[in-house]
Amino acid sequence: xxxxxxxxxxxxxxxxxxxxxxxxxxxxxxxxxxxxxxxxxxxxxxxxxxxxxxxxxxxxxxxxxxxxxxxxxxxxxxxxxxxxxxxxxx
Amino acid sequence: xxxxxxxxxxxxxxxxxxxxxxxxxxxxxxxxxxxxxxxxxxxxxxxxxxxxxxxxxxxxxxxxxxxxxxxxxxxxxxxxxxxxxxxxxxxxxxxxxxxxxxxxxxxxxxxxxxxxxxxxxxxxxxxxxxxxxxxxxxxxxxxxxxxxxxxxxxxxxxxxxxxxxxxxxxxxxxxxxxxxxxxxxxxxxxxxxxxxxxxxxxxxxxxxxxxxxxxxxxxxxxxxxxxxxxxxxxxxxxxxxxxxxxxxxxx
Numbered sequence: 001x002x003x004x005x006x007x008x009x010x011x012x013x014x015x016x017x018x019x020x021x022x023x024x025x026x027x028x029x030x031x032x033x034x035x036x037x038x039x040x041x042x043x044x045x046x047x048x049x050x051x052x053x054x055x056x057x058x059x060x061x062x063x064x065x066x067x068x069x070x071x072x073x074x075x076x077x078x079x080x081x082x083x084x085x086x087x088x089x090x
Numbered sequence: 091x092x093x094x095x096x097x098x099x100x101x102x103x104x105x106x107x108x109x110x111x112x113x114x115x116x117x118x119x120x121x122x123x124x125x126x127x128x129x130x131x132x133x134x135x136x137x138x139x140x141x142x143x144x145x146x147x148x149x150x151x152x153x154x155x156x157x158x159x160x161x162x163x164x165x166x167x168x169x170x171x172x173x174x175x176x177x178x179x180x181x182x183x184x185x186x187x188x189x190x191x192x193x194x195x196x197x198x199x200x201x202x203x204x205x206x207x208x209x210x211x212x213x214x215x216x217x218x219x220x221x222x223x224x225x226x227x228x229x230x231x232x233x234x235x236x237x238x239x240x241x242x243x244x245x246x247x248x249x250x251x252x253x254x255x256x257x258x259x260x261x262x263x264x265x266x267x268x269x270x271x272x273x274x275x276x277x278x279x280x281x282x283x284x285x286x287x288x289x290x291x292x293x294x295x296x297x298x299x300x301x302x303x304x305x306x307x308x309x310x311x312x313x314x315x316x317x318x319x320x321x322x323x324x325x326x327x328x329x330x331x332x333x334x335x336x337x338x339x340x341x
Contacts, residue, residue: 010209014254015280017210066168069161069200071207072254 002047004059007077008068009040040076043067051080102129105339107332108145110175110194112137112166116153117191117303124303125149128332137169146339147187147231148175150194152248152301162208162250163196176201185294187231187335192248195287195297204288204297205263206255211248212280220312220325221246221300222274223286227267230293231338235330241274241316242327244305251299253281253288263288271298302328 010016016038023037045059056078063075107125109132111118122132133145137155142148155166166172178186180203190198198204211217222243225236236242255263260282263269271287279299287298305311305328312325 013256014209015212017212017214017252017280021214066164067160069164069207071199071205071256072209 002051003081004045006043006063102336105130105336106145108133108135108148110135112155114155117151121149121151121303124306124332130336150190152192163200166197167200188295190297198297208250209252216249218247223271227270230289232296235334244300244302244328246300251279253285302331
């Protein structure tokens with residue numbers, strides 16, 4: 001089934017407390033090569049049938065109104081996953 | 091009790107304050123109790139209804155509506171009843187007074203009735219403590235029983251309590267006197283400029299993270315008040331929030 005992927009990230013100027021905590025834990029496990037972590041969200045919207053431009057537009061609107069809060073987050077990606085893509089498959 | 095006091099009490103009693111319940115609301119009963127203790131009539135409202143039942147004011151209570159899924163308040167903000175509340179709260183001169191407490195504050199920011207947003211506490215822990223606040227603006231519908239500069243102690247209990255907004259919005263809030271409550275004695279969660287509560291431009295919509303409805307009755311409140319220790323659970327500093335709106339509506 002085709003899927004539309006929506007990525008949402010905290011705005012660069014917003015302190016990301018979760019990312020900061022993860023960044024603190026990495027070196028304790030020996031992962032010393034990373035200078036920062038930011039944690040975002042990924043949504044997968046499943047579509048029955050073909051992904052039309054209209055559906056994609058709906059996904060963009062949903063991303064801007066419900067899936068993200070523009071005060072603290074940016075929508076960084078709204079994209080159709082190619083059919084048969086292994087990305088994100090369970 | 092004098093006749094005058096009796097008359098005032100029966101008049102306050104005629105003020106109907108709606109308390110909205112969402113799936114996952116926790117403090118709706120406490121908010122209703124606070125309204126009753128202040129002398130008003132509490133009216134339970136269900137998020138899925140389209141009818142405000144002619145209430146004179148609304149409290150959006152604390153809790154974890156929809157389990158805080160997606161973002162705190164993000165799903166509740168689209169509840170059918172929120173449409174009526176948003177329209178009535180934006181109604182100019184006689185706009186509906188609306189108070190958002192904790193999760194209710196988060197719902198009001200998601201609904202764009204109030205600016206800014208709440209993110210996780212800067213220390214990432216759930217916090218539960220008695221919190222001292224300063225009332226910065228005593229001209230709103232919900233703070234008129236206090237004087238500007240008054241301090242109160244009420245419980246603070248949340249995980250997503252860090253108030254954030256861009257610098258321009260913060261300057262605007264400060265410039266227009268719309269910072270209603272500020273944390274005193276240390277910033278508990280990293281909120282910008284120690285902001286604990288704000289109002290809209292008209293002053294009828296107020297949101298705050300701490301819980302005034304948990305400090306309204308001796309025996310069930312915090313152990314301290316602004317004047318210091320008050321005996322076990324004796325703090326009632328939050329009651330003024332609810333008497334404020336009742337008195338305003340009686341006038």
